[in-house]
Amino acid sequence: MLDTLLPILIFSALALAVIGAVRRVRLWRQGRPSRVPILQGLAAMPRRYLVDLHHVVARDKVMSNTHVATAGGFVAAAVLMILVHGLGLANPVLGGLLLLASSAMFVGSLFVARRRRNPPARLSKGPWMRLPKSLMAFALSVFLITLPTVGILPEGTGSWLLAVALAAVLAWGLGEMFFGMTWGGPMKHAFAGALHLAFHRRPERFSSKQGGGRSTGLKALDLDDPKAPLGVETPSDFTWNQLLGFDACVQCGRCEAACPAFAAGQPLNPKKLIQDMVVGMTGGSDARYAGSPYPGKPIGEHVGEPHGPIVARRGTALVDAETLWSCTTCRACVEECPMMIEHVDAIVDMRRFLTLEHGDTPGKGAEVLDNLIATDNPGGFDPGSRMHWAADLNLPLMRDVGQAEVLLWLGDGVFDMRNQRTLRALVKVLRAASVDFAVLGVEERDSGDVARRLGDEATFQSLARRNITTLAQYRFQRIVTCDPHSFHVLKNEYGVLGGDYAVSHHSTYIAELYESGRLHFAPWKGGRVTYHDPCYLGRYNGEFEAPRNVLKALGIEVAEMARSGFRSRCCGGGGGAPITDIPGKRRIPDMRMNDVSETGAELVAVGCPQCTAMLEGVVDASAEVRDIAELVADALVPESESRRDGVRQVQPTAEARIAVKEVAS
Amino acid sequence: MQPDAHETGANTEAVLEVAVLVSVGRHPLTGRARRADQDARGVELAKSLDRAHVTLLHAGEFDAESESAMRGYLGMGLPALTLVEQPHGADVVPALARALSDAQPQLVIAGGRAEQGEGSGLLPYLLAERLGWPLVSGLADVEKVEHGVATLLQALPRGQRRRLQVRLPAIVTVDAAASAARQSAFGPARRGEIEVEPAAVAWDEAQEEWSVSPARKRPKRLKIVKATSARERFKAAAAKAEGGGGQVLTDVTPEQGAEAIFKLLKEEGILR
Numbered sequence: 062m063l064d065t066l067l068p069i070l071i072f073s074a075l076a077l078a079v080i081g082a083v084r085r086v087r088l089w090r091q092g093r094p095s096r097v098p099i100l101q102g103l104a105a106m107p108r109r110y111l112v113d114l115h116h117v118v119a120r121d122k123v124m125s126n127t128h129v130a131t132a133g134g135f136v137a138a139a140v141l142m143i144l145v146h147g148l149g150l151a152n153p154v155l156g157g158l159l160l161l162a163s164s165a166m167f168v169g170s171l172f173v174a175r176r177r178r179n180p181p182a183r184l185s186k187g188p189w190m191r192l193p194k195s196l197m198a199f200a201l202s203v204f205l206i207t208l209p210t211v212g213i214l215p216e217g218t219g220s221w222l223l224a225v226a227l228a229a230v231l232a233w234g235l236g237e238m239f240f241g242m243t244w245g246g247p248m249k250h251a252f253a254g255a256l257h258l259a260f261h262r263r264p265e266r267f268s269s270k271q272g273g274g275r276s277t278g279l280k281a282l283d284l285d286d287p288k289a290p291l292g293v294e295t296p297s298d299f300t301w302n303q304l305l306g307f308d309a310c311v312q313c314g315r316c317e318a319a320c321p322a323f324a325a326g327q328p329l330n331p332k333k334l335i336q337d338m339v340v341g342m343t344g345g346s347d348a349r350y351a352g353s354p355y356p357g358k359p360i361g362e363h364v365g366e367p368h369g370p371i372v373a374r375r376g377t378a379l380v381d382a383e384t385l386w387s388c389t390t391c392r393a394c395v396e397e398c399p400m401m402i403e404h405v406d407a408i409v410d411m412r413r414f415l416t417l418e419h420g421d422t423p424g425k426g427a428e429v430l431d432n433l434i435a436t437d438n439p440g441g442f443d444p445g446s447r448m449h450w451a452a453d454l455n456l457p458l459m460r461d462v463g464q465a466e467v468l469l470w471l472g473d474g475v476f477d478m479r480n481q482r483t484l485r486a487l488v489k490v491l492r493a494a495s496v497d498f499a500v501l502g503v504e505e506r507d508s509g510d511v512a513r514r515l516g517d518e519a520t521f522q523s524l525a526r527r528n529i530t531t532l533a534q535y536r537f538q539r540i541v542t543c544d545p546h547s548f549h550v551l552k553n554e555y556g557v558l559g560g561d562y563a564v565s566h567h568s569t570y571i572a573e574l575y576e577s578g579r580l581h582f583a584p585w586k587g588g589r590v591t592y593h594d595p596c597y598l599g600r601y602n603g604e605f606e607a608p609r610n611v612l613k614a615l616g617i618e619v620a621e622m623a624r625s626g627f628r629s630r631c632c633g634g635g636g637g638a639p640i641t642d643i644p645g646k647r648r649i650p651d652m653r654m655n656d657v658s659e660t661g662a663e664l665v666a667v668g669c670p671q672c673t674a675m676l677e678g679v680v681d682a683s684a685e686v687r688d689i690a691e692l693v694a695d696a697l698v699p700e701s702e703s704r705r706d707g708v709r710q711v712q713p714t715a716e717a718r719i720a721v722k723e724v725a726s
Numbered sequence: 727m728q729p730d731a732h733e734t735g736a737n738t739e740a741v742l743e744v745a746v747l748v749s750v751g752r753h754p755l756t757g758r759a760r761r762a763d764q765d766a767r768g769v770e771l772a773k774s775l776d777r778a779h780v781t782l783l784h785a786g787e788f789d790a791e792s793e794s795a796m797r798g799y800l801g802m803g804l805p806a807l808t809l810v811e812q813p814h815g816a817d818v819v820p821a822l823a824r825a826l827s828d829a830q831p832q833l834v835i836a837g838g839r840a841e842q843g844e845g846s847g848l849l850p851y852l853l854a855e856r857l858g859w860p861l862v863s864g865l866a867d868v869e870k871v872e873h874g875v876a877t878l879l880q881a882l883p884r885g886q887r888r889r890l891q892v893r894l895p896a897i898v899t900v901d902a903a904a905s906a907a908r909q910s911a912f913g914p915a916r917r918g919e920i921e922v923e924p925a926a927v928a929w930d931e932a933q934e935e936w937s938v939s940p941a942r943k944r945p946k947r948l949k950i951v952k953a954t955s956a957r958e959r960f961k962a963a964a965a966k967a968e969g970g971g972g973q974v975l976t977d978v979t980p981e982q983g984a985e986a987i988f989k990l991l992k993e994e995g996i997l998r
Contacts (some may be wrong), residue, residue: 105959291912410984416911416912417911417912417913418910420909420910420911420914421909426909431760434758435760436753437756441755442755444755518912519912
């Protein structure tokens with residue numbers, strides 16, 4: 062009886078899966094067009110899965126092995142099952158392989174089940190809780206129906222009752238694995254995920270045989286075409302492969318665990334956001350979502366539809382604006398996502414619409430953008446006063462010298478008294494190494510980072526174009542900056558607007574200077590030091606080593622925080638978050654300072670003006686915040702050359718600083 | 727934008743025709759053209775009115791600078807702006823008066839003073855005089871408009887408010903007491919239409935004779951505090967600015983009034 066039933070079961074499940082797939086593809090196709098190389102993408106998919114995706118999954122060894130056994134077992138078992146039981150190729154070899162595959166899958170599903178016994182908060186519950194049982198149902202029933210094929214059990218063993226029961230269990234397994242895969246069950250992640258890898262919007266982010274890929278610059282909006290939409294208003298305004306990407310989410314919640322805004326109790330949860338985009342794509346309410354909500358926002362109050370607004374001008378729609386504005390664009394979620402979903406792109410796309418069409422940037426956003434338009438800096442300072450901090454430094458101006466080996470990009474930190482100390486230290490270091498450098502002076506403008514992340518693409522492009530025009534007048538080998546935000550924008554986001562530069566962060570440059578023997582340091586005498594990786598230097602640009610090398614050269618042994626390197630926790634200062642200032646239960650910099658104090662460090666080395674400002678703003682901090690440039694400048698062994706310049710560096714020594722601290726506390 | 731269109735179409739009740747006079751502003755630090763702050767507050771006030779049909783009116787040249795400023799107003803969510811084209815050096819009062827008497831708005835809103843040009847703040851007064859309409863300055867809010875009478879809230883110093891009723895049509899001006907202008911968004915700014923209307927030109931002959939130089943900060947009379955204790959200094963700092971030396975003249979002839987003003991100006995050293 063099973064011989065007739067099995068092909069019917071298998072092929073009807075496959076047929077339903079195909080119908081579901083067509084329906085699902087039509088849901089994705091609601092999105093805007095996006096040109097991707099279809100065949101090349103499909104060809105690259107196995108490598109992207111086996112190398113790039115697995116690289117992320119393998120950060121959790123147990124889960125990675127579980128997935129290899131379960132998914133590998135399932136794919137092999139499914140193919141073999143179609144051959145053996147669907148097409149009736151009752152070959153003992155194939156049957157033996159099928160037994161092997163289904164056993165591997167069964168073992169894997171036992172581990173899935175173990176994980177679901179006491180699932181961590183970040184995992185979604187709901188239909189996901191039945192997944193291990195479905196996996197076992199499939200693996201077990203396939204195993205049992207194959208036993209007669211290989212001759213371990215004689216044909217027709219057991220009664221018809223047993224056969225019916227077995228068929229029913231198999232139908233359950235097939236339903237979850239084939240039908241559920243394309244009709245929106247938990248297994249959807251496999252179907253959408255595979256295609257998402259093939260048609261990813263950022264193919265450059267995947268590694269190739271030559272080396273690891275990286276793609277972190279935001280995509281530019283076409284502002285020349287008046288009909289091109291300004292950001293994303295409705296779910297169907299995303300490109301189709303972005304929608305496909307949202308659909309690939311496996312709800313593992315790694316993003317949620319990494320998100321600083323979620324941890325701070327701000328109303329953002331990257332996982333929920335992606336699920337909300339899926340809700341919007343299919344139409345309906347978020348009531349069926351079974352994971353952690355946005356902190357402070359109950360589930361079931363938001364509804365969306367493919368062509369309806371995501372953020373309502375009044376009242377509620379799919380997502381509240383403050384959810385989008387809580388993001389610090391730190392990319393921790395993107396870094397952690399095993400499905401390679403681009404959360405930050407989606408958030409900025411939606412922010413663009415709010416800023417460019419609604420004119421609704423919260424907090425100080427509108428003021429900052431107005432300042433950027435009128436004065437080219439977010440603080441609204443007189444652009445003519447850009448170099449006041451260096452009145453005594455006699456910095457060579459590009460306008461005078463025309464060319465230099467290094468163009469020192471100062472950033473808007475010139476207006477901030479704390480960052481001026483860093484800049485002065487950096488100038489001292491460059492002079493000590495006799496670097497041929499020059500600055501743009503008052504010709505420099507804001508890089509456009511904050512405008513772009515607040516969604517104001519128009520102001521970003523205006524600033525970027527004018528900066529590119531200025532830079533085009535001068536000759537230099539590379540740009541060095543102590544601001545990772547400027548660094549990222551100059552390096553990765555000016556390219557499409559016509560500005561391609563070699564850009565280095567000051568830590569990278571100092572490391573190179575040291576290695577080439579141009580800097581000499583006195584040994585470190587201070588206490589324990591830890592290092593905070595700025596998001597825009599580390600995760601965005603993969604520079605984790607140079608700052609540590611500099612600290613090592615200073616004789617500092619870095620006491621690493623639990624979350625460091627690519628898992629560094631954001632300081633809370635990125636993406637315009639301090640400007641929009643969405644309230645939460647805790648402050649992100651406070652949490653980061655706690656991370657610092659857990660290492661027992663007396664000093665936290667940073668390499669970013671934003672991080673400095675955020676971490677120094679922490680009340681009752683246990684550690685001092687110093688930029689790497691300041692540490693280097695303090696450790697410089699004086700050379701006769703620096704005195705010849707006749708420029709006296711007024712640098713408070715570390716001892717003096719500590720003495721002041723003691724008096725104050 | 728869309729709600730406005732909807733309201734004009736569907737609503738059978740009288741729609742309040744509002745014209746906002748907007749000028750090209752100038753950023754105090756960089757001198758870049760922008761939407762003028764007070765005029766933008768005027769647009770904000772107009773947009774906050776119920777059942778109002780708002781039109782923007784600017785008299786001046788059409789060039790890159792003025793366009794960026796005009797688009798700044800359009801970015802607040804208005805579909806169009808009417809530009810009464812006037813060359814540099816023209817007196818815009820006659821042209822604006824003609825445009826207003828043609829359009830017959832019930833309420834005209836203007837910023838208290840421009841950020842460049844003469845910036846005397848006299849334009850609304852000259853318009854009111856020419857059109858014969860009442861003028862209310864320093865408006866904080868328009869509370870309601872009923873049967874052709876508007877109930878207005880006028881801002882007085884130190885947060886005081888005065889409720890006034892004025893028969894429409896009228897001209898009102900706003901200053902920093904009115905609520906701040908909403909953000910100007912790029913999309914509506916780019917889409918908004920600038921409808922250029924040619925107009926007769928009257929040259930401002932008086933202005934040609936003037937020489938213009940950059941303004942300096944006005945000297946401010948220092949408040950001399952003779953305090954011996956912290957408490958007294960605090961009281962002096964927190965105290966209301968008392969007029970003290972002024973006098974209130976009532977029931978005097980214009981000549982007597984003029985005499986008193988003349989005397990004061992002499993005392994203050996403004997007239998020599």
